[in-house]
Amino acid sequence: MRIMLLGKDGQVGWELQRALAPLGQLLSLGAASPHPQSGDLSQPESVAATVRTFAPDVVVNAAAYTAVDRAESEPDKARTINAVAPGMLATEVAALGAWLIHYSTDYVFDGSGTTPWTELDPVGPLNAYGRTKLEGEELIRASGCRHLILRTSWVYAARGSNFARTMLRLAAERESLSVIDDQIGAPTGADLLADVTAHSLRTALTRPGMSGTYHVAAGGETSWHGYACHVIAFARAAGRSIRIQADAIRPVATSAFPTPARRPLNSRLATEKLQRAFSLTLPHWTSGVNRTLMEILDV
Numbered sequence: 343m344r345i346m347l348l349g350k351d352g353q354v355g356w357e358l359q360r361a362l363a364p365l366g367q368l369l370s371l372g373a374a375s376p377h378p379q380s381g382d383l384s385q386p387e388s389v390a391a392t393v394r395t396f397a398p399d400v401v402v403n404a405a406a407y408t409a410v411d412r413a414e415s416e417p418d419k420a421r422t423i424n425a426v427a428p429g430m431l432a433t434e435v436a437a438l439g440a441w442l443i444h445y446s447t448d449y450v451f452d453g454s455g456t457t458p459w460t461e462l463d464p465v466g467p468l469n470a471y472g473r474t475k476l477e478g479e480e481l482i483r484a485s486g487c488r489h490l491i492l493r494t495s496w497v498y499a500a501r502g503s504n505f506a507r508t509m510l511r512l513a514a515e516r517e518s519l520s521v522i523d524d525q526i527g528a529p530t531g532a533d534l535l536a537d538v539t540a541h542s543l544r545t546a547l548t549r550p551g552m553s554g555t556y557h558v559a560a561g562g563e564t565s566w567h568g569y570a571c572h573v574i575a576f577a578r579a580a581g582r583s584i585r586i587q588a589d590a591i592r593p594v595a596t597s598a599f600p601t602p603a604r605r606p607l608n609s610r611l612a613t614e615k616l617q618r619a620f621s622l623t624l625p626h627w628t629s630g631v632n633r634t635l636m637e638i639l640d641v
Contacts, residue, residue, distance in 0.1 A: 349405030429481030453606020
């Protein structure tokens with residue numbers, strides 16, 4: 343089997359290189375990959391040409407424009423990467439009779455209510471990033487290609503910058519900290535996403551009827567404030583130098599930190615469809631976060 347991975351240098355793409363390698367011949371591309379093997383989704387025609395040349399059985403698109411606030415001032419660039427390019431990929435994949443794996447986001451919803459979003463709930467993105475990701479989904483479905491669109495949220499990885507690292511740094515520097523507590527979701531590890539992808543792909547290849555949209559997120563839920571408190575408490579228990587006291591981590595509303603792009607308050611995703619379809623159990627969010635913290639803290 344020939345697998346073409348786009349976005350190899352991102353959080354999810356990095357983990358996918360590991361998870362997909364046992365499944366077949368893997369061509370991993372990033373935005374800076376040398377010509378003629380283009381992985382730069384800002385140049386959709388070049389990426390489409392690479393698909394035609396490599397003729398993969400599966401294309402896994404882990405590349406995206408994810409600068410949520412910047413997308414408000416760069417909507418055309420965000421649309422090219424998040425919508426136009428995936429649409430062109432889907433057209434090429436359909437012509438090959440191959441599969442497309444594509445990642446989307448809870449930002450396709452408006453973030454209202456407190457109930458986890460299902461795959462059948464009405465969409466209503468609040469910002470340019472969400473609108474471009476939704477358009478990408480729609481173009482993939484319209485192409486008629488066999489696909490798995492995996493919506494996720496609050497993705498993190500031990501590699502590179504992340505929320506946990508930021509909280510650990512601030513907790514060592516400051517005596518008090520304000521963290522948003524009215525946005526609710528589940529921190530989801532890039533490693534979990536990659537493993538779920540590989541497992542789901544193996545199943546889908548033998549069952550074309552599995553084509554569709556699925557939600558993938560770790561179990562449980564928390565706020566950014568709850569997430570921060572967990573990270574800092576773990577580090578303190580591990581013996582790290584933490585200046586801030588637990589009661590000095592103040593919960594605040596989203597309105598305390600104005601941003602160009604509106605964020606959804608409810609990022610809960612219902613994952614029962616995926617778990618039933620692929621016989622999976624998604625672990626509680628603290629499980630993956632604790633493993634990541636052990637790696638960051640070297641404990």
